Amino acid sequence: MKRPLIPVAAPSLTAREHRYVNQCLRSGWISPRGPFVARFEQRFSRACGARYGVATCNGTAALHLALAVAGVGPGDEVIVPGFTFIATANTAVYLDAKPIFADIDPVTWTLDPTQAARRLTRRTKAIIAVHMYGHPVDMQPLRHLAHRRRLALIEDAAQAPGARYRGARVGSLGDAAVFSFDVTKILTTGEGGMLVTSNRRWAKQARLLRDHGMDPRRHFYHPVIGYNYRMTNLQAAIGVAQVERLRQLLTLRRRHARRYARGLAGVPHLTLPSSAAWADHVYWMYAVLVHPQSGFSRDRFMRALAREGIETRPFFPPVHRQPPYRTNRRLPVVEAVCARGVTLPSGATLTEGEIDRVCRVIRRLLRTPWPT
Numbered sequence: 310m311k312r313p314l315i316p317v318a319a320p321s322l323t324a325r326e327h328r329y330v331n332q333c334l335r336s337g338w339i340s341p342r343g344p345f346v347a348r349f350e351q352r353f354s355r356a357c358g359a360r361y362g363v364a365t366c367n368g369t370a371a372l373h374l375a376l377a378v379a380g381v382g383p384g385d386e387v388i389v390p391g392f393t394f395i396a397t398a399n400t401a402v403y404l405d406a407k408p409i410f411a412d413i414d415p416v417t418w419t420l421d422p423t424q425a426a427r428r429l430t431r432r433t434k435a436i437i438a439v440h441m442y443g444h445p446v447d448m449q450p451l452r453h454l455a456h457r458r459r460l461a462l463i464e465d466a467a468q469a470p471g472a473r474y475r476g477a478r479v480g481s482l483g484d485a486a487v488f489s490f491d492v493t494k495i496l497t498t499g500e501g502g503m504l505v506t507s508n509r510r511w512a513k514q515a516r517l518l519r520d521h522g523m524d525p526r527r528h529f530y531h532p533v534i535g536y537n538y539r540m541t542n543l544q545a546a547i548g549v550a551q552v553e554r555l556r557q558l559l560t561l562r563r564r565h566a567r568r569y570a571r572g573l574a575g576v577p578h579l580t581l582p583s584s585a586a587w588a589d590h591v592y593w594m595y596a597v598l599v600h601p602q603s604g605f606s607r608d609r610f611m612r613a614l615a616r617e618g619i620e621t622r623p624f625f626p627p628v629h630r631q632p633p634y635r636t637n638r639r640l641p642v643v644e645a646v647c648a649r650g651v652t653l654p655s656g657a658t659l660t661e662g663e664i665d666r667v668c669r670v671i672r673r674l675l676r677t678p679w680p681t
């Protein structure tokens with residue numbers, strides 16, 4: 310497959326990842342049994358400020374387990390932002406529950422707590438707060454709401470390891486949090502995920518469900534129906550190396566964001582990502598909005614960048630406009646943001662020269678010379 314000149318995200322893999330994977334290969338421990346899985350669970354959950362980690366084959370599986378252990382079931386409603394990756398909503402449907410879509414905040418592009426409160430009914434069982442592109446959700450009002458109404462509060466932190474909300478770590482702000490380690494993510498295992506929680510009972514139940522519902526003390530005895538959602542030792546070996554490098558991987562994302570902010574400052578009709586005063590944003594993706602007054606539709610803007618060898622991605626389309634979820638309900642902020650949003654190259658391997666090139670091309674397209 311031909312790579313674009315500047316890819317939207319590529320993984321940073323060093324001698325450390327190679328060394329740990331080679332240890333797996335030499336030892337023969339390539340299945341979910343093997344020492345790296347527990348090590349990864351311990352190291353990553355500690356980094357999130359949570360007591361327990363349950364590693365899974367991907368982030369969607371972790372989210373499914375989180376809702377299952379929260380007791381979400383048939384007929385329940387789960388509040389989900391209309392702007393997220395579709396897996397957030399799908400996992401509610403896996404449990405025969407119904408995702409109820411709420412609008413987002415126009416500055417942070419994450420679930421608006423006031424809008425979430427408006428969508429509660431007697432059937433609401435859980436709220437999923439999604440930390441979009443690495444910006445944390447305003448969690449305090451959601452925590453109060455969840456407490457008052459006895460709802461489970463799950464963080465979908467797939468895009469935001471290392472982010473903080475009022476100084477507290479993402480992953481420690483709700484009843485449980487889930488992360489994705491797919492290849493574009495800040496910390497990757499190729500495919501992978503983790504549920505973190507400080508609730509011992511939930512962690513135990515999630516482990517049981519992850520392993521076909523098999524009693525860990527009785528081989529092939531299954532008190533409940535579970536899933537095969539395990540992570541392999543090979544994936545976890547990469548994960549341990551990446552979590553040991555987490556600080557470096559976060560520094561890179563933040564440094565890239567600062568350089569983009571300088572390079573794109575003052576370009577009219579382009580909204581750069583904001584960071585609320587209470588947020589420590591980790592910029593999984595450097596995401597911008599292209600307004601029609603620029604003379605470019607979002608898609609024409611993306612095509613113009615592609616012609617220059619610069620790969621971008623559109624924002625996820627509104628989930629309530631996707632065929633399985635289509636409704637007449639309007640979520641005006643979600644719809645405006647999704648129609649205009651583009652993510653620029655953001656991976657850990659991006660160089661300063663590449664960021665400058667992306668900024669130069671955008672300035673040329675939007676007819677804004679470099680400031681002197």
Ligand SMILES: Cc1ncc(COP(=O)(O)O)c(C=O)c1O
Binds near residue numbers: 367393394439489
């Ligand atoms: C917000 C969000 N939730 C869930 C997921 C699902 O994670 P995975 O692709 O690892 O299953 C993703 C993945 O991109 C995501 O961005």
